[in-house]
Amino acid sequence: xxxxxxxxxxxxxxxxxxxxxxxxxxxxxxxxxxxxxxxxxxxxxxxxxxxxxxxxxxxxxxxxxxxxxxxxxxxxxxxx
Numbered sequence: 763x764x765x766x767x768x769x770x771x772x773x774x775x776x777x778x779x780x781x782x783x784x785x786x787x788x789x790x791x792x793x794x795x796x797x798x799x800x801x802x803x804x805x806x807x808x809x810x811x812x813x814x815x816x817x818x819x820x821x822x823x824x825x826x827x828x829x830x831x832x833x834x835x836x837x838x839x840x841x842x
Contacts, residue, residue: 764790764791766789766791766793766795767794768782768795769797770782771800772799772800773799773800773812773831782796786812786813792837794813794835794836796833799831799833801822801824801833802824803824809835815837817837817838818837819838820834821834
């Protein structure tokens with residue numbers, strides 16, 4: 763199992779989303795943990811912007827104020 767864990771310090775910009783997606787593809791990760799995402803909304807469009815396949819599941823804790831927010835995504839077919 764390959765896991766990416768990163769204190770991202772904000773995932774709002776398109777450039778950071780592209781970097782995350784590139785790393786996930788490059789290392790063929792099965793699971794990702796992003797701390798301090800600073801996201802107030804997490805939906806399928808956010809997941810599609812960072813995850814490298816269409817088969818996924820995710821959990822999140824929204825940011826409350828400036829710090830915080832955790833996003834966990836995993837490959838559904840590999841971990842279930």
